[in-house]
Amino acid sequence: MIIRPVREEDAASLQQNCFSANTFEQTAAMIPPAIDGLEHGESAMLVAEENGDVLGTCTVERLAHRMCRHRADIVGFVITPAAQGTGLARKLVDAANQRARDWGCSILEISCRGGTHAEDAYRGLxxxxxxxxxxxxxxxxQTFDEVLLWKPISPG
Ligand SMILES: CC(C)(COP(=O)(O)OP(=O)(O)OC[C@H]1O[C@@H](n2cnc3c(N)ncnc32)[C@H](O)[C@@H]1OP(=O)(O)O)[C@@H](O)C(=O)NCCC(=O)NCCS
Structure with missing residues (x-):
């Protein structure tokens, strides 16, 4: 299993395993801007891949506001149900943390719906x-609280 930036050829597996509420076309359309963000911006869409299958993904983005440049946000975090609870979430967060550290950030942020497993998992992470x-x-x-969380990024 490796953690790496998303590639064009991930679209089908990403849609099937992580973004099943989206169409293939919607998922495929996410990838070119993500690659551009990696090459020219300060965002990185990461995937956890095993034998060609995408089992999880998250995107880490550095905040653009001049007073928030020390902060990075994780969005679009999904682990395919069969791979939840297997340590992939920690590997993806570690990789996001490393990217944010490379940008010089000191705060990593994430958010979720309150009372869901994501809240427990993020606290656990x-x-x-x-x-x-x-x-x-x-x-x-249904209604949910919006829960905002953070953790410090230790210097490398
Ligand atoms: C949210 C999500 C990405 C988390 O991934 P996951 O694989 O389920 O996370 P885990 O169960 O491995 O939990 C992460 C860590 O928290 C720990 N943890 C989980 N529940 C815990 C609890 N109740 N108390 C303490 N620790 C807990 C786990 O042990 C794990 O630590 P470890 O790596 O040392 O084993 C995943 O559940 C998911 O994709 N959910 C559906 C989509 C979604 O809701 N995305 C979030 C949108 S905001």
Missing amino acids: GFRVWGRLPEGYRDRD
Whole structure:
């Protein structure tokens, strides 16, 4: 299993395993801007790949505001259900952490719906809650708090 930047040829596996609510076309369309962000910007869409299958992904982005350049945010974090709880989440966060450190960031951020497994997993990965917006998410007949978490990036 390796953690690496996303490639064009990942589209089908990424859609099937991680973004099954999206179409293949929607998933494929995410990849060129992600590659451009890696080459010319300060974002990195990472995948966990095993034998050609994408089992997980996250994107780490450095904040653009001049007063927030020391912060990076993890978004689009998904581990395929069969691979959850196997340590992939930690490997992806470690790789995101390394990217953010290379940009000179000192704070890594992430967010999720409160009360879900993601909140437990992010705490388990060392993130601490700094904000909670009650009923920040509405999903048909359900509401969730929006939970904001952070952890320090240790210097390399
Ligand atoms: C959120 C998600 C990416 C987390 O990945 P995961 O594989 O399920 O995470 P894990 O269960 O391995 O948990 C991560 C760590 O937290 C720990 N952990 C999990 N639940 C815990 C709990 N209740 N208490 C303490 N630690 C806990 C795990 O042991 C693990 O630590 P380890 O690497 O030392 O074993 C994954 O569940 C997922 O893709 N969910 C669906 C999509 C989603 O909700 N994405 C988030 C959108 S914000």
